[in-house]
Amino acid sequence: MVERRKPIWVKEAIEQVMGYKIRGEKELISIDDCDGRYLAEPLVADHDVPPFDRSPYDGFALRAEDTVQASRDNPLNIRVIDEIGAGQVSNKNVGHMEAVRIMTGAQIPIGADCVIMLELVQEEKSDDGTFIKIKRSLTPGENISFRGEDTIKGSPLINQGVLINPGIKALLATFGYSKVTVGKRPVIGVIATGSELLQPEDELVPGKIRNSNGFMIESQIIRAGGLYKRYGSFADDLEALQNAIETAMAECDVVITTGGVSVGDYDFLPEIYKRIGANLLFNKIAMRPGSVTSCGEKDGKLLFGLSGNPSACYIGFELFVRPIIRYWLRSERPFLRCLQGTLNIDFPKPNPFSRFVRSQLIYKDGKIYAEPVGLDKSGVVTSLAWADCLIVLPGGTRGFQQADQVDILLLDDQQGSEKPWQEAKLSKL
Numbered sequence: 001m002v003e004r005r006k007p008i009w010v011k012e013a014i015e016q017v018m019g020y021k022i023r024g025e026k027e028l029i030s031i032d033d034c035d036g037r038y039l040a041e042p043l044v045a046d047h048d049v050p051p052f053d054r055s056p057y058d059g060f061a062l063r064a065e066d067t068v069q070a071s072r073d074n075p076l077n078i079r080v081i082d083e084i085g086a087g088q089v090s091n092k093n094v095g096h097m098e099a100v101r102i103m104t105g106a107q108i109p110i111g112a113d114c115v116i117m118l119e120l121v122q123e124e125k126s127d128d129g130t131f132i133k134i135k136r137s138l139t140p141g142e143n144i145s146f147r148g149e150d151t152i153k154g155s156p157l158i159n160q161g162v163l164i165n166p167g168i169k170a171l172l173a174t175f176g177y178s179k180v181t182v183g184k185r186p187v188i189g190v191i192a193t194g195s196e197l198l199q200p201e202d203e204l205v206p207g208k209i210r211n212s213n214g215f216m217i218e219s220q221i222i223r224a225g226g227l228y229k230r231y232g233s234f235a236d237d238l239e240a241l242q243n244a245i246e247t248a249m250a251e252c253d254v255v256i257t258t259g260g261v262s263v264g265d266y267d268f269l270p271e272i273y274k275r276i277g278a279n280l281l282f283n284k285i286a287m288r289p290g291s292v293t294s295c296g297e298k299d300g301k302l303l304f305g306l307s308g309n310p311s312a313c314y315i316g317f318e319l320f321v322r323p324i325i326r327y328w329l330r331s332e333r334p335f336l337r338c339l340q341g342t343l344n345i346d347f348p349k350p351n352p353f354s355r356f357v358r359s360q361l362i363y364k365d366g367k368i369y370a371e372p373v374g375l376d377k378s379g380v381v382t383s384l385a386w387a388d389c390l391i392v393l394p395g396g397t398r399g400f401q402q403a404d405q406v407d408i409l410l411l412d413d414q415q416g417s418e419k420p421w422q423e424a425k426l427s428k429l
């Protein structure tokens with residue numbers, strides 16, 4: 001008699017997994033290597049930016065009070081007493097009816113309180129020196145980028161656990177972080193199971209397919225911010241598989257297998273959980289696809305048994321493994337971000353369980369829509385390539401119509417969410 005498994009809610013499965021979440025260690029790395037990494041300490045401005053009052057234009061720095069009488073009919077002559085480019089500092093004090101020729105980015109000289117652009121003055125050189133003719137008045141502070149106008153010393157800028165993007169990298173350089181403290185990446189072991197599996201370079205032969213899940217999971221690990229360790233694919237051989245899993249559990253922070261978790265004759269994962277003495281957190285979840293997604297814990301480490309069906313495998317990773325990786329990387333927002341939007345087409349399939357539909361986001365007339373992509377079957381692989389979100393359709397519903405409001409989980413988003421999306425429990429388990 002085949003065992004009957006008791007399903008649990010997705011929300012509960014996430015809670016069970018997060019019961020074993022771990023914050024990873026920190027490491028100090030070169031700024032050159034920080035792309036794609038997560039800040040392990042908050043970034044605080046340790047000085048004002050800009051650090052001095054500076055000119056935003058190529059022009060002349062002068063005193064506004066000297067220009068009060070200037071007009072088209074009454075141009076005033078102002079003596080140019082110095083010239084500075086960015087990086088230079090004038091040692092002259094700008095006095096009455098004096099100006100310093102200044103380039104964009106240069107520090108405003110003492111005495112000056114405004115800048116006029118080069119295009120707005122006429123420059124005249126004579127034996128008596130260089131003068132500019134000013135035909136308009138200026139106000140104090142005009143055309144000055146003030147010290148601290150971007151950010152002031154002590155301002156919190158970026159939280160820990162945030163992905164270092166090009167803008168954050170610019171801040172690291174601005175504040176002198178030639179080395180940066182980031183979260184050490186968890187090493188996730190990846191094991192594909194199945195006697196039908198070939199390598200990408202292998203020719204197809206009858207009955208066999210290429211291992212796509214292994215590569216997909218590795219890519220999902222990278223997207224989540226972790227490191228993968230590839231153990232390759234294994235035939236459905238209990239002893240060999242158990243060996244590989246035990247080795248991976250010893251060498252990695254988390255281990256993922258794909259395939260072999262259901263009730264088939266060659267689905268050996270359930271037996272392996274028993275044999276290695278893992279504490280089985282769940283082996284059935286009220287969701288589609290991915291209902292067979294399993295997870296065990298051994299000595300504080302998680303062993304995820306993702307489905308062999310590509311779409312189920314993909315979704316199992318995003319819902320359960322991703323938050324573990326993001327939490328490890330010190331994120332305060334490890335879960336998928338959820339938006340509410342409008343279903344763009346009918347989806348008539350009834351849902352006994354919560355359904356996660358591979359979909360694409362669409363922005364139309366200022367509103368958010370989502371539309372399923374490809375065939376909605378667990379064994380389908382192609383739709384994954386087009387999906388940038390998952391529409392969540394609650395279980396216990398009889399299908400959905402165009403214009404219904406739905407929850408949408410974002411797949412490529414880096415911001416994340418503090419909490420998992422709110423699962424609607426409309427059906428009975």
Ligand SMILES: Nc1nc2c(c(=O)[nH]1)N[C@H]1C(S)=C(S)[C@@H](COP(=O)(O)OP(=O)(O)OC[C@H]3O[C@@H](n4cnc5c(N)ncnc54)[C@H](O)[C@@H]3O)O[C@H]1N2
Nearest residue numbers: 192194211212213214259260261262267292307308309312
């Ligand atoms: N009698 C039942 N049969 C099945 C049930 C059930 O409840 N009772 N559940 C079905 C559901 S739902 C799913 S999902 C699958 C899960 O199967 P497994 O996780 O045991 O995976 P496999 O049997 O090894 O493979 C399933 C499918 O996926 C293909 N596969 C496997 N690994 C890969 C890979 N690395 N890359 C690409 N494709 C892979 C494999 O060839 C099979 O076609 O069980 C249902 N059956």
Ligand code: MOO
Nearest residue numbers: 289290291312378
């Ligand atoms: O777990 Mo299966 O993917 O529900 O189809």
Ligand SMILES: [Mg+2]
Nearest residue numbers: 260262264267
């Ligand atoms: Mg199976």
